[in-house]
Amino acid sequence: MEPPKIWREKRERYLAIGIQCQDCKSKSFPKTSFCTKCSSSNITEYRLATSGKLLNFTKVTSTSKEMNSYAPFFVGIIELDDGIKVTGQIVDCKFEDLQDEMRVRMVFRVLARNGEEGLIRYGFKFTPE
Amino acid sequence: MNKAGIVSYGSYIPRYRIRIEEIAKIWDEDPNELRSQLQVASKSVLGPDEDVATMAVESARNAINRWKGDPQKIGAIYVGSESHPYAVKPTATIVAAAIDAEKELTAADLEFACKAGTAGMQMCLGLVKSNMISYGLAIGADDSQGRPRDPLEYTAGAGSSAFLIGTERVVAEIEGTYSVTSDMPDFWRREGAIFPSHGVRFTGKPAYFQHTVDASKGLLEELGTKPSDYDFATFHQPNTKFPLTVAKMLGFSSEQVEVSLICKDIGNAYSASSMLGLAQILNHANAGDKIFMTSYGSGAGSDAFSFEVTDEIEEVKTYPYNVDHYIQNSEFIDYGLYARYKGLLR
Amino acid sequence: MSNHRVNIIGYGMTKFGEFYEENSSSLASKALMDSINNSVIEKNEIQAAFFGSFVSSSNSQSSIGVNCINECNMSIPVSRIEAGTASGAAAFHQAYLSLLSGLYDCVAVVGTEKLSDYVRNESIERILGATIDSHWEFEMGATLTSLYAILTKAHMKEFKTTLEQLASVPVKNHKNGVHNPNAQFRREISINRFLNAKRISDPIGRFDPATFCDGSSSVILASSDFIEKHTNLETTIPVLGAGQATDNLALHHRTSLTKLLATEYASKNAFKMADLTHSDINVAEVHDSFPIGEILAIEDIGFFAKGEGGKATENGETEINSNITINPGGGLKARGDPFGATGIAQIVEIVEQLSGRAKERQVDNKNYGLTQNVFGTGAMVYVNIFGESEVKR
Numbered sequence: 001m002e003p004p005k006i007w008r009e010k011r012e013r014y015l016a017i018g019i020q021c022q023d024c025k026s027k028s029f030p031k032t033s034f035c036t037k038c039s040s041s042n043i044t045e046y047r048l049a050t051s052g053k054l055l056n057f058t059k060v061t062s063t064s065k066e067m068n069s070y071a072p073f074f075v076g077i078i079e080l081d082d083g084i085k086v087t088g089q090i091v092d093c094k095f096e097d098l099q100d101e102m103r104v105r106m107v108f109r110v111l112a113r114n115g116e117e118g119l120i121r122y123g124f125k126f127t128p129e
Numbered sequence: 130m131n132k133a134g135i136v137s138y139g140s141y142i143p144r145y146r147i148r149i150e151e152i153a154k155i156w157d158e159d160p161n162e163l164r165s166q167l168q169v170a171s172k173s174v175l176g177p178d179e180d181v182a183t184m185a186v187e188s189a190r191n192a193i194n195r196w197k198g199d200p201q202k203i204g205a206i207y208v209g210s211e212s213h214p215y216a217v218k219p220t221a222t223i224v225a226a227a228i229d230a231e232k233e234l235t236a237a238d239l240e241f242a243c244k245a246g247t248a249g250m251q252m253c254l255g256l257v258k259s260n261m262i263s264y265g266l267a268i269g270a271d272d273s274q275g276r277p278r279d280p281l282e283y284t285a286g287a288g289s290s291a292f293l294i295g296t297e298r299v300v301a302e303i304e305g306t307y308s309v310t311s312d313m314p315d316f317w318r319r320e321g322a323i324f325p326s327h328g329v330r331f332t333g334k335p336a337y338f339q340h341t342v343d344a345s346k347g348l349l350e351e352l353g354t355k356p357s358d359y360d361f362a363t364f365h366q367p368n369t370k371f372p373l374t375v376a377k378m379l380g381f382s383s384e385q386v387e388v389s390l391i392c393k394d395i396g397n398a399y400s401a402s403s404m405l406g407l408a409q410i411l412n413h414a415n416a417g418d419k420i421f422m423t424s425y426g427s428g429a430g431s432d433a434f435s436f437e438v439t440d441e442i443e444e445v446k447t448y449p450y451n452v453d454h455y456i457q458n459s460e461f462i463d464y465g466l467y468a469r470y471k472g473l474l475r
Numbered sequence: 476m477s478n479h480r481v482n483i484i485g486y487g488m489t490k491f492g493e494f495y496e497e498n499s500s501s502l503a504s505k506a507l508m509d510s511i512n513n514s515v516i517e518k519n520e521i522q523a524a525f526f527g528s529f530v531s532s533s534n535s536q537s538s539i540g541v542n543c544i545n546e547c548n549m550s551i552p553v554s555r556i557e558a559g560t561a562s563g564a565a566a567f568h569q570a571y572l573s574l575l576s577g578l579y580d581c582v583a584v585v586g587t588e589k590l591s592d593y594v595r596n597e598s599i600e601r602i603l604g605a606t607i608d609s610h611w612e613f614e615m616g617a618t619l620t621s622l623y624a625i626l627t628k629a630h631m632k633e634f635k636t637t638l639e640q641l642a643s644v645p646v647k648n649h650k651n652g653v654h655n656p657n658a659q660f661r662r663e664i665s666i667n668r669f670l671n672a673k674r675i676s677d678p679i680g681r682f683d684p685a686t687f688c689d690g691s692s693s694v695i696l697a698s699s700d701f702i703e704k705h706t707n708l709e710t711t712i713p714v715l716g717a718g719q720a721t722d723n724l725a726l727h728h729r730t731s732l733t734k735l736l737a738t739e740y741a742s743k744n745a746f747k748m749a750d751l752t753h754s755d756i757n758v759a760e761v762h763d764s765f766p767i768g769e770i771l772a773i774e775d776i777g778f779f780a781k782g783e784g785g786k787a788t789e790n791g792e793t794e795i796n797s798n799i800t801i802n803p804g805g806g807l808k809a810r811g812d813p814f815g816a817t818g819i820a821q822i823v824e825i826v827e828q829l830s831g832r833a834k835e836r837q838v839d840n841k842n843y844g845l846t847q848n849v850f851g852t853g854a855m856v857y858v859n860i861f862g863e864s865e866v867k868r
Contacts, residue, residue, distance in 0.1 A: 009610065014186075014227040030611055047229075056732065058624035060616060061675045064601035067616065070178050075616045077625065077727045085727040087608075089616040091178065092144045092458075095677075100632075108186040108227055110178040111614060120214055122182065122223060123615065 001066070001114040001121055011045070013123035016106060018084065020046035029084050051105040051129055052080035057090060057098050066112040066121075078104060078126055089125040103129035131296035133258050134303040134436065137198070137445055139191025140408045141184045141270075142288040142395055142455035145174040147467045149283055155464050156278050163283055168369030172286035172396025174462065175272045177470050180214040184289035185270040186227040188401075192266065192291040193228050195448040196298075200230040203293070204262025207252055208238050209245025209400045211318070211325075212272045224268065235262075242316060243365055244426025245269065246290065246400040251306055251432060253294035264295040271399030276324035277473065284368055286396030288455075290404035300445055301411060301420065301436040307348035308432045309340055316427035327427075336429050337367065341375045344431035345423045349379075352435055356380040359435075360418040363389035363406035365425035367397045372406075381421070388413050394456050400426075407436075409452040416440045481574045483712040483861070484581075484697045484705075485514020486823045491690035491811035492659040499528070499589035500542035506691035506816075507547055507585050514695045515707060518549060521695065522579040526555045527566030527586040528815035530593075530602055539587060559606035560764065562586065563692070563818025564848030564857030570696050571717055580701040586819035587691040599687065606851030608725035620684060622726050622852045623765040624676040629732035630767055631678065633782065638678060640785030642669035644766040645683060645808045647794055647801075652809020654835035657820075659688050659811030685764045685807035692819035694826065712826045715843070716749030716860035718742055724854045733782075735853035738775035742847070742858040749843075749860040753777035756799060756860070757840040758828050760821035762849035763806040769793075772847050773801055776858070800838045803828060818848035822859065829863045 011017040011031070018029030026037040027046050034041055057076030062068060074090045076098075090104060104126035111121040148171045153160040164170065175184070185208050193200050208220040221236035235256075239245035246269015253265025270289035275281030294303075315336035318325035328336075341364055349355060356362070362385045364372040369392045376386045389406030391398075398405055403424040410420055416438055423433040468474050487509025489502050503526070511518050526540035536542055540553035558565035563586030570584040593599040604613030607622055630636045646666050652658040664682070672680035702711055720740035723729050729736070746752055753776055761772035770784035778799045779787045787793060793801035804810055804824035807817055825844035827833045841863055848857045 010226050014223075015229055056625045056628060058621050058628065058676050058679075059674070060618055060621045062596050062600065063616070063618050064599075064604065065597045068596045068600075073178075073616060075618075075621050087612045087615050087617050087725065087727050089178075091176065092460075094460075108183050108190070109176075110180060110183060111616070120180070120182075121614070122186075122227070125178070125616075 001119045016048040016124050017045050019043045049081035052078050054102045054104050055079050091125050092127045105129045132299045132302040133296050134299040135292050135301040136295040137192045137196030137293040138408050139188045140290045140452045141187035142173050143175045144460050146171040146459045146461050151464050170393050175287045181210045181212050181270045182214050182220045182223045185224050185268045188289035188291040189224050189228050191450050192293050195445045200228045203230045203264045203266050204234050205256050205265035206236040207249030208268045209249045210270050213238050242426035242428050243399045244424040246404050247424040247432040257294050267292050269400035269404045273399040274324050284396040286398050288398035288401040290401045290408050298441050300441040301438045304435040305352045306434045309343045310430035313429035337425050340429050340431040341423050341425050344433040345379050348433035359421040361410040362386050362421040364423050365403045366392035369393050412451050414438045480699050481571050481714045483694050483826050484708050484710050485510045485695035486826050487513050488692035488823050489690050490657045491688050493591040494689045499539050502691040503543040503585050503587035504546040506693040510693035510695050520581050521583050523552045524583040525566040525570040527562035529559050529562045559850040560814045561848040561850035562815035574698050581697045583695050585693045586816035588813035588815045589689050590687040591689050612725050620676045624679045627678050627767040633733050636785035640789045641766040642666050643789045644769045648806040648808040651803050652805025655805045658805045658809045660809045685812040688811035688813050690813035690816045692816045692823050712829050713862045715862045716745035718744030718858045721855050734775050735771050737853050737856035741856045742776045745858040745860045756843050756845045758800040758838045759845040760824050761847040763808050796839055803836045821846040825861050
């Protein structure tokens with residue numbers, strides 16, 4: 001886990017900050033240099049809605065070393081209340097509890113730990129509302 | 130000058146719980162005896178993807194959302210804990226970034242066993258009263274560790290509580306605060322050690338009880354108040370018996386303390402313990418109520434506080450993600466999963 | 476039209492599997508020498524080589540082509556092309572363009588991968604995580620398998636596709652793989668083994684994904700001018716169409732989860748170039764890294780109507796010598812999936828089929844064949860169309 005990358009992505013991972021185009025008003029996530037719709041560079045930071053609904057989900061039983069100790073965990077595509085879609089984990093629930101369209105809200109969690117001595121990557125996940 | 134005090138507060142308790150019986154079963158101990166000694170039914174356990182920083186952020190966000198103010202106005206963040214995720218690299222900076230309070234502020238991590246959170250409250254109060262900052266955020270958060278089979282294993286829980294201190298829209302004025310500190314080898318953890326060690330019964334009379342009583346009496350004397358002036362009181366909760374005992378020693382009734390007793394469900398939340406008790410009282414308090422709080426941290430010291438609740442409490446009392454929400458939102462796990470979540474499996 | 480300008484004149488591959496004694500370069504050299512010998516041309520007639528490899532640094536060596544060319548005692552320009560799990564097809568595409576441009580008349584394409592060095596639950600998932608949105612899918616917790624699980628669920632939900640229909644994909648492919656001497660797995664597997672397996676990422680079962688392994692594959696491409704000058708060539712399979720398309724990297728940015736748009740666009744382009752339609756194709760090798768991959772492929776290429784792929788597979792409509800033969804070589808599932816080598820191995824299979832040398836797995840009608848190679852969950856797709864011979868056109 002590279003220190004500059006963790007630092008660079010801080011506002012996106014911690015606060016779910018994307019962009020809003022000041023010309024065409026469209027919003028997107030993650031942060032980009034140009035509007036993803038009209039390619040304008042006249043953009044400002046935009047903080048995503050912090051709750052939404054679960055569109056699709058499944059279980060992850062194995063993944064790479066820095067995340068594998070949390071598996072099994074649940075992952076899905078979430079449509080936030082502002083219409084933006086993101087991929088994220090759904091925590092603090094049982095797999096049987098998950099349902100399409102269920103309401104979820106953003107929480108702050110550990111995404112990965114680089115061993116015992118490396119950096120910790122924090123970011124947003126979701127929990128049933 | 131405006132009243133200085135608590136402007137908002139927020140708490141967080143992880144979802145997982147383990148019952149005293151479940152731990153006792155592993156070590157062939159008598160759960161009934163333990164329960165009556167400790168008066169604790171279960172303790173909170175941190176999920177595998179959580180730590181003191183994530184709990185501190187969740188409690189801080191609850192304080193901000195309850196307040197509905199601008200986090201950019203926060204001039205200081207102090208996170209008190211004895212289980213910061215990094216030995217070097219502050220938890221307070223993670224909190225600052227995660228509540229969008231960067232970048233014009235001062236911040237630091239504090240450690241004073243179970244009372245670093247209330248020390249942070251005093252520091253914020255000082256900065257606010259001296260007009261150095263408008264708002265200060267003090268957090269007590271811990272993921273406490275108990276060596277397997279140690280008596281601590283039955284109570285070492287997890288939680289976080291955040292208090293926003295300021296002078297605008299104060300929900301509970303801080304009428305006074307009083308501290309005692311002495312060097313005391315009752316409980317310690319050396320750098321790099323995983324589990325703390327303690328002086329067993331030595332942690333009681335000369336440590337917890339003496340410091341809590343000294344600080345509490347000191348404050349009552351300074352303010353010229355007496356226990357019966359208060360509607361609520363809360364003390365550090367290493368178990369449920371100690372705060373009830375110390376209340377009695379000071380002349381508070383068990384009814385005054387009752388509301389704040391969260392330890393029976395979540396165990397000892399260390400730095401968050403007395404602050405969670407205070408947050409729970411605020412959820413049940415009305416304008417004009419007086420609240421007494423004394424924390425205790427091994428090593429050792431106590432911070433006593435006297436609060437008076439204002440009309441503003443009605444605005445913030447109904448915030449849904451409160452202590453009760455987190456106490457009720459629980460899932461009981463067995464010792465196997467507990468061992469995994471605690472990182473006891475290597 | 477310049478349809479007939481590029482032809483395959485030789486092919487070769489190693490067996491796919493776990494070869495702990497081999498390194499990436501030695502596998503690549505074996506496939507390259509095999510295809511050169513197969514083509515009956517002289518080694519020095521090859522003017523350039525294009526290497527498709529996803530994880531080329533497996534033996535701490537980047538640009539693996541240089542090692543291989545040195546090992547084969549050749550001295551020609553080499554490039555390494557990377558497009559994740561579609562690196563083989565991507566290298567093929569660049570080689571194809573180099574001939575179309577007129578720069579070269581004869582080039583080699585080598586796909587190679589050495590994956591048995593990597594450990595599951597450590598690095599392999601990280602490597603595959605680079606074929607999905609690595610920052611906003613993988614690092615948020617999703618894996619390639621879990622995203623295919625989401626694609627599978629979406630198809631099941633919208634078209635009532637069943638687990639039995641899905642399992643009929645690997646059952647068929649393992650049946651075909653029995654007759655492929657280069658396949659990693661050469662035995663039939665019963666449908667119950669798939670249906671009763673633990674769900675590793677619901678609804679994907681433990682035995683559903685293709686397994687990553689070691690292997691190399693190679694083809695020699697030559698221009699029509701070159702063919703005219705070499706009358707002794709035994710293989711001259713023309714490349715009739717080559718399509719490539721791109722879609723949103725992250726599933727959460729896609730408009731549909733029940734089709735891979737890039738497959739649809741890439742095949743449209745390839746069909747247009749070849750002046751053919753899906754109904755002209757007799758045999759196809761498609762990217763069945765997960766069962767839903769094959770179902771999406773046969774629908775999005777157009778062999779079956781949207782939503783009918785599962786039913787058609789269950790009904791045997793994609794078996795050898797049925798309406799359309801899909802994955803006669805066993806697909807990625809039975810052959811094994813050494814990422815960069817897969818796209819070329821698919822082409823090798825189609826070339827064998829169209830030249831009538833596929834023995835027990837030979838299809839009867841062999842006018843046209845197609846390959847489809849997918850990067851990740853379909854952010855990039857390559858589709859190629861081949862004909863039986865130039866004469867027939």
